[in-house]
Amino acid sequence: MSSVRSSSGRPGRRLKNEINVVPYIDVMLVLLVIFMVTAPLITPGVIELPSVGQAANVPMTPIEIQITEDSKVSWRKRESGQTFKPVERNALAQTILSELKPDQPVVIGADGKVPYDVVMKVMEDLRKNGVTKLGLLVDQKGNTTPASNNAKPVKR
Numbered sequence: 741m742s743s744v745r746s747s748s749g750r751p752g753r754r755l756k757n758e759i760n761v762v763p764y765i766d767v768m769l770v771l772l773v774i775f776m777v778t779a780p781l782i783t784p785g786v787i788e789l790p791s792v793g794q795a796a797n798v799p800m801t802p803i804e805i806q807i808t809e810d811s812k813v814s815w816r817k818r819e820s821g822q823t824f825k826p827v828e829r830n831a832l833a834q835t836i837l838s839e840l841k842p843d844q845p846v847v848i849g850a851d852g853k854v855p856y857d858v859v860m861k862v863m864e865d866l867r868k869n870g871v872t873k874l875g876l877l878v879d880q881k882g883n884t885t886p887a888s889n890n891a892k893p894v895k896r
Contacts, residue, residue, distance in 0.1 A: 807850040833869035849877035
């Protein structure tokens with residue numbers, strides 16, 4: 741091994757092939773302090789999600805539209821003692837708008853055998869005529885039993 745000698749005859753310093761990481765650590769600590777100071781100043785976005793109990797409470801009694809298996813449409817105010825009143829599909833929007841109060845929701849309940857296209861056309865007609873609060877009724881109990889009693893159990 742040969743070493744580099746200076747003019748005085750003493751061995752000189754060898755060249756290092758390593759990176760000095762001390763300046764990088766200093767920069768990292770300065771950035772850490774900056775982030776620690778600024779993090780509490782940033783306000784996080786707040787999203788208020790409804791809980792299950794709040795979602796079930798409807799502030800105003802909705803108007804319910806019912807679509808039967810044979811695509812006949814009827815409606816009622818969803819109050820006790822109210823019955824469904826049949827209406828033609830082309831007159832549905834005007835009938836609902838005449839009974840609708842401001843901010844009153846409208847919900848659609850359709851038989852499971854009704855084609856999806858029929859439900860979407862009813863929704864589209866209502867939206868085009870100015871009904872803004874529109875929703876779909878679902879079975880919250882999770883009943884999977886058929887509506888008719890003449891269904892036969894499947895044997896395996």
